[in-house]
Amino acid sequence: MLSSVTKFLLGFFLAIAVLVGGGVAIALYFVNRTGIPPAKPVFSNDSPSVKAQAPKATEPGGGKSSLKPGNQAQSSPTSTSTPTESSKATPSPKPLPSGAYRGRVSWAEGLSLRSQPNQEAEKIGGVGFNQKIIILSESEDKSWQKIRLEGSEQEGWVKAGNTEKVNQQ
Numbered sequence: 001m002l003s004s005v006t007k008f009l010l011g012f013f014l015a016i017a018v019l020v021g022g023g024v025a026i027a028l029y030f031v032n033r034t035g036i037p038p039a040k041p042v043f044s045n046d047s048p049s050v051k052a053q054a055p056k057a058t059e060p061g062g063g064k065s066s067l068k069p070g071n072q073a074q075s076s077p078t079s080t081s082t083p084t085e086s087s088k089a090t091p092s093p094k095p096l097p098s099g100a101y102r103g104r105v106s107w108a109e110g111l112s113l114r115s116q117p118n119q120e121a122e123k124i125g126g127v128g129f130n131q132k133i134i135i136l137s138e139s140e141d142k143s144w145q146k147i148r149l150e151g152s153e154q155e156g157w158v159k160a161g162n163t164e165k166v167n168q169q
Helices: 001-036 048-053
Strands: 056-057 066-067 101-105 109-112 123-127 132-138 144-149 155-159 163-165
Touching: 123 155, 132 163
Parallel strands: none
Antiparallel strands: 056 066, 101 132, 101 163, 109 123, 109 155, 132 144, 144 155
């Protein structure tokens, strides 16, 4: 009878030890997993090499950053001046190509300028909110527009529906 009680007590303490040890191991596993930051998500329309090279500027009043061609990245940490927008450039005196018209970006976060009319195409720059542009043409399916930045020779493709026509004066 004594050996049965001894076996029972030994089994009971062994079971408690296994449960406590397993609980501690699982707790440590989850605590360590929450201490590791998750990997940065990469979306299909992102190009890390282009994103690392492109300068970023803050839109006044929006608080959002957008890519703008022509703005240089400033290394001074105390620089708080607002970047000049190319929308203040004087209209180009040369006539527009046939079928082209003047417009502006109506999407509040600005647009990505792409080399081809698709989401997977390389980003070649950006266009800020309210920036003046010249819409040169549209893709066959009317979902992309080829634009030229006003006051610049840079051309590229943006998603249609994010621009609006500007009346001529």
